[in-house]
Amino acid sequence: MSDVQAPGSSPAPAGGADIRPRVERLLTDILGMMGFPARLDFKDASDGSLSVALHFQGEPPPGVEPGKRSQVVDSLQFLLNKMLHRPGNERRFLLVGAGVHPEPRSERLKREQAAAQATAAAAPAPQPVPPAAAPAPRPQQPKPARGPQAAAPQAKAPAPQARGASESDERSVEVAEDAALREVARKLAEKSASLGRFYALVTLKQDDRARVLKAVEGVPGVKVSCEGEGRNRRVVFTPEKPAPLPKRSMLPDDDDEDDLEG
Structure with a gap:
């Protein structure tokens, strides 16, 4: 579609296939049929993959927010990589983001691991737990009466509603x-x-x-x-x-x- 525009992009890095023309054509057709045209911004990611940011011209698709991952954007990324990576062709993976260039998975994992280590180092040392006192003996309950004067059994509580029943x-x-x-x-x-x-x-x-x-x-x-x-x-x-x-x-x-x- 003519509504999808891609700015001038630099050549692909050495050893990687230049998939920009195919990506531009495929995203043009897909976004055009979806009814959500966007401007495409290409960038070479640090891990060798090709990153593309979708700047929607108008309201984005339902569930899509700029700068955040969503099922719609993840599905587009999966579909495009499947269509681009035919058997026998050189592979260069594609990252898709809404409004921003997505962070490569390797860098995201390193950042999350560093944050987890910093949190663990800043956490205070656990205090020793004193030994618990022995529980007091439970009083013996009287045996239930037998015969016609026996108390009626309590009614069972209703089973919890299954998840998703309301929908x-x-x-x-x-x-x-x-x-x-x-x-x-x-x-x-x-x-x-x-x-x-x-x-x-x-x-x-x-x-x-x-x-x-x-x-x-x-x-x-x-x-x-x-x-x-x-x-x-x-x-x-x-x-x-x-x-x-x-x-x-x-x-x-x-x-x-x-x-x-x-």
């Missing part, structure tokens, strides 16, 4: 309508039905998930539901007639995810 069905939540969210949700549902593609909305609060479910009621050719628990709960768009992805859009088979963490 098991967003359709029962009463919320006020959000016109902007309703329009976006219906367009996404219609797109899922017409293209046969699966989509998911993440980092939404329970009220917003309920608004999305109510907004897409009546859209033919797609089923919309909520899946997952806690912070991983998401709204999933499932088309009735899924369409296979073209081969050129499929990701490679290698799954070395640990190397892709920034």
Whole structure:
């Protein structure tokens, strides 16, 4: 998209592949389809990787805050590294940050270890604990009476509610309508039905998930539901007639995810 701009970048360091053109093209397409155009700022990281800061032109995606990590930015970084690192090609990893250049993982670990050591050194030495006195003997409880005069057993306390039960069905939540969210949700549902593609909305609060479910009621050719628990709960768009992805859009088979963490 023409809304995504990349300033003039310096050549890649020796021994690293210059992936800036591909990164610019891929991020242009992805952010353009998401509806959140941004200006790209490239920088060579200290560990040899390529860092790119996303300066969004307008409001950032939901759940994204400048200078902080989020599921949306981490997912973009993972997806781009998968698309860039084809088998047999020279690898140069990509770091993605919102508004700032992310700190390389090696430097972040060193900083956290140094902070932990400084905290441990500043902590006062633990005071010796005096030996505890022997507990007093417990008085013997009278035996319960037998027969018809025996006391009735106490009622069992109700079992605690299972985690996530309150969010098991967003359709029962009463919320006020959000016109902007309703329009976006219906367009996404219609797109899922017409293209046969699966989509998911993440980092939404329970009220917003309920608004999305109510907004897409009546859209033919797609089923919309909520899946997952806690912070991983998401709204999933499932088309009735899924369409296979073209081969050129499929990701490679290698799954070395640990190397892709920034």
